[in-house]
Amino acid sequence: MGTLLQAALTPALAWLYGRSRAQPRALPEVRGLSPGRFRESFYDHEVPVVLRGHARDWPAVEKWDAEYLAEHAHGQVSVACSASSAIQTGSAHFVSMGATDAVRLVLGEPGHAAGAGYYYIKNHSLLRGAFASVFADLRRCTLVPDEVVQLTPHDLEQPRPASSTSPSLWIGQPHVSTPLHYDPWPNVIVQIRGTKTVTLASPRSSSHLYPRDPRRGSYWYSELGDLRGVSWSEFPKARGVAFFETTLEPGDVLFVPAGWWHQVENRVPAISVNYFCPAPSMLRRWTNPNTAHYAIGQWFEVAHYIRFLRSGGIDEQAVANYQARINGRNLAHQRQWFDDKKRNGTILDKWLLSKYPDFESTPFYQTRYRDGIPPA
Numbered sequence: 001m002g003t004l005l006q007a008a009l010t011p012a013l014a015w016l017y018g019r020s021r022a023q024p025r026a027l028p029e030v031r032g033l034s035p036g037r038f039r040e041s042f043y044d045h046e047v048p049v050v051l052r053g054h055a056r057d058w059p060a061v062e063k064w065d066a067e068y069l070a071e072h073a074h075g076q077v078s079v080a081c082s083a084s085s086a087i088q089t090g091s092a093h094f095v096s097m098g099a100t101d102a103v104r105l106v107l108g109e110p111g112h113a114a115g116a117g118y119y120y121i122k123n124h125s126l127l128r129g130a131f132a133s134v135f136a137d138l139r140r141c142t143l144v145p146d147e148v149v150q151l152t153p154h155d156l157e158q159p160r161p162a163s164s165t166s167p168s169l170w171i172g173q174p175h176v177s178t179p180l181h182y183d184p185w186p187n188v189i190v191q192i193r194g195t196k197t198v199t200l201a202s203p204r205s206s207s208h209l210y211p212r213d214p215r216r217g218s219y220w221y222s223e224l225g226d227l228r229g230v231s232w233s234e235f236p237k238a239r240g241v242a243f244f245e246t247t248l249e250p251g252d253v254l255f256v257p258a259g260w261w262h263q264v265e266n267r268v269p270a271i272s273v274n275y276f277c278p279a280p281s282m283l284r285r286w287t288n289p290n291t292a293h294y295a296i297g298q299w300f301e302v303a304h305y306i307r308f309l310r311s312g313g314i315d316e317q318a319v320a321n322y323q324a325r326i327n328g329r330n331l332a333h334q335r336q337w338f339d340d341k342k343r344n345g346t347i348l349d350k351w352l353l354s355k356y357p358d359f360e361s362t363p364f365y366q367t368r369y370r371d372g373i374p375p376a
């Protein structure tokens with residue numbers, strides 16, 4: 001009898017757990033909100049919201065298309081490339097290519113076939129590098145605190161606070177997504193071109209969203225990966241999570257509070273910028289379940305980093321694995337990472353990297369390339 005019952009129950013349970021999750025609810029949206037009211041009602045209380053049309057008069061919204069960006073980009077960029085349309089920084093390859101070609105490839109100008117794989121131009125230093133000449137098309141974003149360096153002509157005249165951050169640029173192909181993850185800072189996303197669907201969940205749902213082991217790389221992602229293809233029966237706890245969803249149009253702004261889970265999917269070729277803001281209060285952040293997770297992850301990262309720098313490089317097996325994985329193509333990205341951490345990283349980053357005048361002098365580069373393995 002027991003076996004019979006089990007035989008009947010198991011498929012029923014599998015069906016139940018395998019059912020798709022509940023429909024996400026629409027995220028609250030407002031129009032015409034002043035920056036002061038935004039701070040009081042949403043930012044300070046860590047409540048996500050869409051500000052429809054808030055940036056619609058930014059010159060970038062009118063001007064930025066494939067042709068304009070291709071014409072104004074210069075130098076090389078390192079583009080995330082993945083066999084899967086869910087591109088996660090930790091597992092993507094980075095290919096170095098001319099910025100103009102990259103724009104044409106990603107925004108799909110005829111004649112620039114994408115070839116195998118999906119591409120995403122996304123980097124926090126792009127607006128200081130290959131796309132620096134278009135930064136003036138971004139208006140000063142009055143929703144973000146003053147400590148955020150916005151790379152507008154106004155900001156360049158100001159002394160730069162030590163804790164400053166600056167906006168990141170995202171130029172992506174249609175249907176490419178950034179899978180479910182959280183960031184440790186409040187985030188303001190401005191949609192410039194095309195549309196993006198963003199799915200969010202509260203940090204209070206973290207225990208049901210399978211955050212990655214903080215000892216692993218990219219631990220701020222969820223094991224669920226890409227929500228579009230989740231096997232809900234494998235992650236049964238996630239089925240009950242309340243997800244919220246919104247689709248951003250050009251000129252819309254989305255506020256994602258610190259620690260909120262989010263997945264972003266480009267519906268069409270899409271461009272956005274985002275501003276990470278310094279957190280409002282450390283005390284409030286400690287009540288956020290993802291703060292402890294992130295702090296533990298940071299601790300492991302620093303320990304790994306110190307081991308890496310002190311050991312004269314990573315161990316040979318790690319080098320071999322890494323080389324097999326990236327096949328030399330990640331070098332430009334590593335160099336950019338090094339330069340960026342040295343310029344804009346935390347005090348700890350700066351201290352750790354202070355003994356290396358440039359990327360080529362790091363033990364990482366020396367170990368990997370000194371024996372004649374050619375850089376990409």
Ligand SMILES: O=C(O)CCC(=O)C(=O)O
Nearest residue numbers: 170178183187189264274
């Ligand atoms: O636009 C995207 O693909 C991802 C953006 C994002 O995750 C962020 O701004 O934190």
